[in-house]
Amino acid sequence: MILLHDNKCDFCGTCVGVCPENCIDLGEAELNIDHQICTMCYKCVWICPVEALFAEKVK
Amino acid sequence: MSFKDSYDIIVVGGGPAGCMAAYAAAKENVSVLLLEKDRDIGSPVRCAEAVGKDGLEKILEDNINPRWIAATIKKFQFVAPDGTVIFPQVPMTGYVLHRKLFDFDLGLLAANSGAKIVTKAYVNYLIFENDRISGVHVRINGVQHIIKSNIIIGADGVESRVGRWAGIDTTVHMKDMETCAQMTLANLPLDDDTCVFYFSQKRFPGGYGWVFPKGNKTANVGLGISGDRARSDSASARLESFVHDHFPDASILNKTVGGVPCANRLPKISSEGILLVGDAALQANPISGGGIATGMTAGKIAGNIAASAIKSDNISADFLKRYEKEWDTACGNAQKRYYRLKEGIRKLSDEQLNKTAHVLKDIPQKKQTLVKIFQTALIKQPGLLVDIMKTLNPFS
Numbered sequence: 001m002i003l004l005h006d007n008k009c010d011f012c013g014t015c016v017g018v019c020p021e022n023c024i025d026l027g028e029a030e031l032n033i034d035h036q037i038c039t040m041c042y043k044c045v046w047i048c049p050v051e052a053l054f055a056e057k058v059k
Numbered sequence: 060m061s062f063k064d065s066y067d068i069i070v071v072g073g074g075p076a077g078c079m080a081a082y083a084a085a086k087e088n089v090s091v092l093l094l095e096k097d098r099d100i101g102s103p104v105r106c107a108e109a110v111g112k113d114g115l116e117k118i119l120e121d122n123i124n125p126r127w128i129a130a131t132i133k134k135f136q137f138v139a140p141d142g143t144v145i146f147p148q149v150p151m152t153g154y155v156l157h158r159k160l161f162d163f164d165l166g167l168l169a170a171n172s173g174a175k176i177v178t179k180a181y182v183n184y185l186i187f188e189n190d191r192i193s194g195v196h197v198r199i200n201g202v203q204h205i206i207k208s209n210i211i212i213g214a215d216g217v218e219s220r221v222g223r224w225a226g227i228d229t230t231v232h233m234k235d236m237e238t239c240a241q242m243t244l245a246n247l248p249l250d251d252d253t254c255v256f257y258f259s260q261k262r263f264p265g266g267y268g269w270v271f272p273k274g275n276k277t278a279n280v281g282l283g284i285s286g287d288r289a290r291s292d293s294a295s296a297r298l299e300s301f302v303h304d305h306f307p308d309a310s311i312l313n314k315t316v317g318g319v320p321c322a323n324r325l326p327k328i329s330s331e332g333i334l335l336v337g338d339a340a341l342q343a344n345p346i347s348g349g350g351i352a353t354g355m356t357a358g359k360i361a362g363n364i365a366a367s368a369i370k371s372d373n374i375s376a377d378f379l380k381r382y383e384k385e386w387d388t389a390c391g392n393a394q395k396r397y398y399r400l401k402e403g404i405r406k407l408s409d410e411q412l413n414k415t416a417h418v419l420k421d422i423p424q425k426k427q428t429l430v431k432i433f434q435t436a437l438i439k440q441p442g443l444l445v446d447i448m449k450t451l452n453p454f455s
C-alpha cells in the first residue's frame with residue numbers, strides 16, 4: 001500500500017500528474033489514494049520532490 | 060457566498076491559464092464561473108517566475124503593471140558541469156515576476172470582466188448526461204454541490220484530473236515530468252539583470268539548475284530533474300546540496316516544490332464540451348519548462364472559442380477543435396519542435412557539455428549565440444540542427 005508522510009507533503013500535485021490510474025485525490029491540503037485502484041507502480045513514490053510517499057506491505 | 064446552479068462555461072483552476080480563459084470568455088458576455096480549490100488566487104507560488112517581456116506584452120496587449128516585475132533580465136549565463144561559464148547572447152528581455160501579485164491581478168481581470176470566481180472550491184468529478192459532459196461536482200467549504208454548464212475549461216494545472224475524467228489521456232510520462240525544488244534566497248551577491256543556468260547530468264539529470272534574481276539581493280534558486288532519473292535522490296535533497304555548495308551564507312526565505320510537464324503536444328486537448336489549457340494540457344515549453352506565457356496564450360484562445368461556441372449554440376467536438384488549430388499556430392507547432400530538440404539535449408553527457416563550453420569560451424562573447432551553442436553541442440547530431448535553425452529561442 002502506498003502511504004503518505006503528511007508532514008512532508010507539500011500538496012504540489014506532481015504525483016497526480018504521473019499516476020497512470022488517476023487514483024490520487026488532492027484537495028487544498030489533503031491527499032488520498034484510492035487503494036482499490038492503485039496498481040503499486042511506484043511512479044508517485046519516485047517522482048515526489050520531497051519523498052513524501054512510501055510503500056508499506058500489508059499483511 | 061452565492062453562485063448560480065448553472066453557467067455557460069465553468070473554468071476549473073485559477074492559475075494564469077484559467078484566469079485568462081475566464082477573462083477572455085467573460086469579455087464576450089457569456090456567463091462564466093471559475094472554481095479554484097485553494098483559498099487564494101495567486102498562492103502558493105510554485106514557480107521560478109521568469110517570463111519573456113515581448114510574449115507577455117503581446118498576450119496582455121501591453122497592459123503590464125510594474126508592480127508585477129521583480130527584476131528585468133538582459134543577460135544570461137550557462138554554467139557547464141566543470142564550472143566553465145559561457146555568456147549566450149539571447150536577443151530578448153525577460154522579467155522575473157512576483158507571481159503572487161501577478162496571478163492575483165489576472166484573477167481580478169477575470170472577475171472585473173464579469174466572471175464569477177469562487178475559491179476553496181474543489182472540483183472532484185464531472186457530471187455526465189447521455190454521455191455528454193453537463194457540469195461539475197464541487198466541494199465548496201466542505202459542502203458538496205452540483206453546478207451545470209455547457210462547456211468546461213480544464214485549467215487545473217499539473218495535478219489535472221479533469222481531462223482524464225472527460226476521457227482525454229493527459230497522464231505525464233515519467234521522463235517528461237520535471238520534478239523540481241526551489242528556494243527563495245536572500246543576501247546573495249548577484250547581478251540583478253542576469254539569469255544563470257547550471258547544466259550537469261550528474262547534479263541535474265535531464266534538467267537544469269537556475270538562479271533567477273528578484274531584486275534586493277534575493278533570487279529564486281532551484282532545480283528540476285527528469286522524473287525517470289529521480290529515483291536515487293529527490294529534487295529537494297539535490298537542492299539542499301546545491302545551495303549548501305554555492306550559497307552557504309544565504310538565508311532561505313521560502314521553500315517550494317512542484318512538477319512541470321515538459322512534454323510533446325498531446326494528440327488531443329479538446330472534445331465535446333471540454334477544452335484543456337495550460338499545464339493541464341501539458342503545454343509548457345518542453346526545453347525551458349516555461350508555462351506561464353503558453354498557458355495564458357492557450358487560456359485566451361480557449362476562452363474566446365468557448366464563448367463563440369456558446370453564442371452559436373454549437374459545442375460539438377468539431378467546433379471546439381478550432382481551439383486546437385489556433386493553439387498549434389500560436390505555440391503547439393513550436394512545442395513539437397522544442398520537444399524533438401529536448402530529446403537531443405537529454406542525450407548530452409557531461410563530457411560533451413564541458414567540451415562545448417571550452418570551445419565556446421574561446422570565441423568572442425558577442426558570437427556566443429544560442430544557435431552557435433547548439434551547433435557546437437550537437438555537432439554529432441546534425442539532424443537536430445535543422446530544428447534548431449527553426450527555433451528562435453528556447454526561453455519564450
Ligand SMILES: Cc1cc2nc3c(=O)[nH]c(=O)nc-3n(C[C@H](O)[C@H](O)[C@H](O)COP(=O)(O)OP(=O)(O)OC[C@H]3O[C@@H](n4cnc5c(N)ncnc54)[C@H](O)[C@@H]3O)c2cc1C
Pocket residue numbers: 071072073074075076077094095096097105106107108109110180181182183214215216217218219239240241281316317318319336337338339343348349350351352354
Ligand atoms: C519549480 C517550478 C518552476 C517554474 N518556473 C517557471 C518559470 O520560471 N517560468 C514559467 O513560465 N513557468 C515556470 N514554471 C511552470 C509554471 O509555473 C506553470 O506552467 C504555470 O503555473 C501553469 O499555469 P496553469 O494556469 O496551467 O496551472 P497552475 O498555475 O498550476 O494553476 C492550476 C490551478 O488549478 C487549481 N486546481 C487544480 N485542481 C483543481 C480542482 N480539482 N478543482 C479546483 N481547482 C483546482 C490549482 O489549485 C491551481 O491554482 C515552473 C514550475 C515549477 C514547478
Ligand code: SF4
Pocket residue numbers: 004008009010011012013014015016026031047048049050051052053316
Ligand atoms: S508529489 Fe509528493 S509533495 Fe507533491 S503532492 Fe504528491 S506526495 Fe505531496
Ligand code: SF4
Pocket residue numbers: 002018019020021022023024033037038039040041042043044045
Ligand atoms: S503507485 Fe502508481 S497507481 Fe498507485 S497511486 Fe502511485 S502512481 Fe498511482
